[in-house]
Amino acid sequence: MNKIANRAVMCEVLKEAAAKDKDVVVLCSDSRGSASLTSFADTYPDQFVEVGIAEQNLVSIAAGLASCGKKAYAASPASFITTRSYEQCKVDCAYSGTNVKLIGISGGVSYGALGMTHHSAQDIAAMSAIPGMRVYLPSDRHQTRKLFGDLLKDNQTAYIRLGRNPVEDVYEENNIPFEMNKAxxxxxxxxxxxxxxxxxxxxxxxxxxxxxxxxxxxxxxxxxxxxxxxxxxxxxxxxxxxxxxxxxxxxxxxxxxxxxxxxxxxxxxxxxxxxxxxxxxxxxxxxxxxxxxxxxxxxxxxxxxxxxxxx
Amino acid sequence: MNALKVKAYDLRQDVLDIIVSGGGGHIGGDMSSMEIMLTLYSRMNVSPENQNDPDRDRFVLSKGHCVETLYAVLADKGFLDVEEVKAQFSKFGSAYIGHPHNTLPGIEMNSGSLGHGLSVCVGMALAGKMDRRNYRVYTLMGDGELAEGSVWEGAMAAGHYKLDNLCAVIDRNHLQISGNTEDVMAHHDLHARFAAFDWHVIDVADGNDVDQLNAAFDEAEQTKGKPTLIIANTVKGKGASIMENKASWHHHLPNAEEYAAISRELKERKEALLHE
CATH class of the missing domain: 3.40.50.920 (Rossmann fold)
Incomplete structure (x- = not known):
């Protein structure tokens, strides 16, 4: 059984990108641990923004950074970043056309017994209904790496839902068929x-x-x-x-x-x-x-x- | 006599024409915020020539419903053609909609839903700090807008990050669509509220006075280690007595008679300034 969660892979990819590109910035809302981004924050403190427990602010600040040329990755639990910050996702990211990647961590029912406040069972519907918003749910750690590699190359907003726990591999390390926006x-x-x-x-x-x-x-x-x-x-x-x-x-x-x-x-x-x-x-x-x-x-x-x- | 003071009355006529042509607009706030936007654009390092320069100053109209004044000011700066705005505002298929849209030159971000601008500007100001650029970031909020909780999230972050390249202005006209701001949702001591969030706060007694606004913006530029808030005490509907300090003129569409009365008074006030 694979022990590496998709969110941990995201952190690795973003760290690799940040090393080469000072415009890659990560934002969290007291969620760096949940997002597996603590090591990003420790390694690249100048490219990391903590906004505290304020998800609407998280998304708007990310949009402001992006409007000034930053590649902004805003990570917060999927339930909060999509529904609590829904209007900021719609207006400041999609409508204004800013390069903000919205990372919904611990998506779906990942939080288990914590209940409906922490479950994101509406995020696909909500985010898909926004014109200009792309919605991705990678299936395993290998695909997560490929997806983030491609997302780093584009300049449009997207929502990416990641689960909390490691999931079994769908693909083999040396055989990961992947084409952006193709099933x-x-x-x-x-x-x-x-x-x-x-x-x-x-x-x-x-x-x-x-x-x-x-x-x-x-x-x-x-x-x-x-x-x-x-x-x-x-x-x-x-x-x-x-x-x-x-x-x-x-x-x-x-x-x-x-x-x-x-x-x-x-x-x-x-x-x-x-x-x-x-x-x-x-x-x-x-x-x-x-x-x-x-x-x-x-x-x-x-x-x-x-x-x-x-x- | 300050040319900007006179210009404010010419642009108020443009705003009136835009609203009447489009069949609607937020005339009360447009008129109260005229000197704020006009003074800002007379100072900011932004023009049609440098609008894509990463070092340009940024402005976000958080109270996006006052876009008619922004259109008039942007046209005056050469970003837009005011006659085109007048002809097309709110018309079918028009690019000139009732809130700022960044497909138009000179507009940084889309707004219209209240309580977004300050947080977006926090991001812009943080980017400036990260890149060691010297640009300044400005936003204009309404006083009614301050009931949005997200405003205070942005205020908290701006203070926390000591964003002295950020200056927010409140168009403090004391009125919102349902009446007096203090009756709808009281702000009490706004100065103290923002100061408690680690902001430098400047009260401008007459927010429709270009000289007082310029002095406040000077002070904001010189303030280090803190963001600055300018509370500009303005008159809603400023420019003609039939609409001044009247909540009902929040988005009232003047009829022909009112249009004539407003135009006449704008002209009279402009003439009076010219003879000062």
């Missing part, structure tokens, strides 16, 4: 297509393997780029399939499932099933306990697919 094909199959983002990618990868072993030909797609959604890649992968199943660590409305269904229904209509968190505060537990309870694991996905094929 990654994890498995090919003729009958069923599984689509996921973030921490739900590993479960669909495992589920596809199990289904293929059981004779159900299943493809799997890592849609880390929820916005801009890779429509072309999605339609190509969905072509000829009997059904599409989406899986996400998000509320059932307005997230990956809604967007995939929108594209499929308009272009190549077929059954699309959305697996997501419920429209209610989630049950108390660790991320894995919560996923297992709601069937957001490989076994749950396999069951859903088989039931749907029978029905």
């Amino acid at each position: 990654t094909v994890l498995a090919e199959g003729a009958d069923v297509l599984l689509v996921a983002c973030g921490e739900m990618v590993k479960p669909i990868q495992d589920a596809a393997k199990m289904l293929n072993e059981q004779g159900i030909s299943t493809g799997a797609l890592d849609m880390y780029c929820v916005k801009p959604l890779d429509k072309e890649g999605l339609l190509k992968a969905a072509h000829g399939k009997k059904q599409v199943v989406t899986v996400e660590e998000h509320a059932p409305f307005g997230g990956l499932g809604s967007m995939v269904a929108q594209v499929i229904s308009a272009n190549d209509p077929k059954r699309v099933i959305n697996l997501a968190l419920p429209d209610s505060p989630v049950i108390t537990g660790t991320s894995q306990e919560v996923f297992d309870y709601y069937g957001l694991n490989a076994a749950g996905i396999v069951n859903t697919v088989k039931k749907a094929l029978e029905g």
Whole structure:
């Protein structure tokens, strides 16, 4: 089992970038520890801004820095940076066109028993609804490194959700297919297509393997780029399939499932099933306990697919 | 006689024309903030020629609804064509919308939702410190705007980081859309409130007086180790008696008769200045 969290990889990449580019700046809202950015702050104190527990200020200050040429990376728990600072993300980042990368750490239900205040199950819907805002949920540490490498090269705003805990590798160290804003094909199959983002990618990868072993030909797609959604890649992968199943660590409305269904229904209509968190505060537990309870694991996905094929 | 004082009345006529042409605008705050923006732009190191220079001074209109005055002042500085603004303001497909938008020359950041400008300016001022540049950063807020909690987040950060390259101005006209600011949400001693956040605070008795404003901006420039707040005590609707100190003129659209009365009084006040 991999022991390196995606957020730790982000810190490594940003430190490497900061060493070469004084315009790379990181901002935290008393969140440097949660974001694994303490070592960035210690190594590059002149390129680090602490704003205290003030997430709206965090985002606006980042936008001001960016308007003066800085590459601003603002990191705060996903629940706060997206919904508490929503207007600052909309106005100061997207609308004003500033190069602020909004890092939502401990996304989804990472905070487990801390409850709904700390869960971000609305972030994909909220951030995707902002014109000009891109939304990325990398699936493992290798993809996180590739994604941040590319984000450092562009000058537009984006929201990136990272989980709190280390997740199992989806990709192998020497084989990390990655193209910016293009979904990654994890498995090919003729009958069923599984689509996921973030921490739900590993479960669909495992589920596809199990289904293929059981004779159900299943493809799997890592849609880390929820916005801009890779429509072309999605339609190509969905072509000829009997059904599409989406899986996400998000509320059932307005997230990956809604967007995939929108594209499929308009272009190549077929059954699309959305697996997501419920429209209610989630049950108390660790991320894995919560996923297992709601069937957001490989076994749950396999069951859903088989039931749907029978029905 | 100060040419800027006279110009303030010419630009008020432009603002009136822009609002009437566009069928709406925030005339009360536009008129109260005229001398503040005009004086600032007469001092700031920013022009159409250096608008992309990293060393230019920056201004963010946090009370974005007073964009009509910003348009008039930017046009006077050569950033915009005032006749084009008058012809197109708020019209279908126009670039001249009712709040600042940075696709237009001379506008740094988009605003309109209150309580953003100060924090954005904190970021700009921090960038200046990081890069050891000498530019100054200014923002203009309304007094009603100060009820937004984010203002105080920005104020706290500016004091904490000792941003002496940052100067905020409050257009203290004592009125907001629902009435007197002290009735809507009292500010009590604004001077003490900002001083408690480690700001240097300057009270300008007449915030519609160019000389008093210039003295305050001089003092702000000379203040080291702290951001400066200028509380500019202004008159909402300044320029014509029918709209002065009247909350109902926050975004009142003058009818033909009112337009004529305001134009006439603006001209009279300008003439009086010329004969001083």
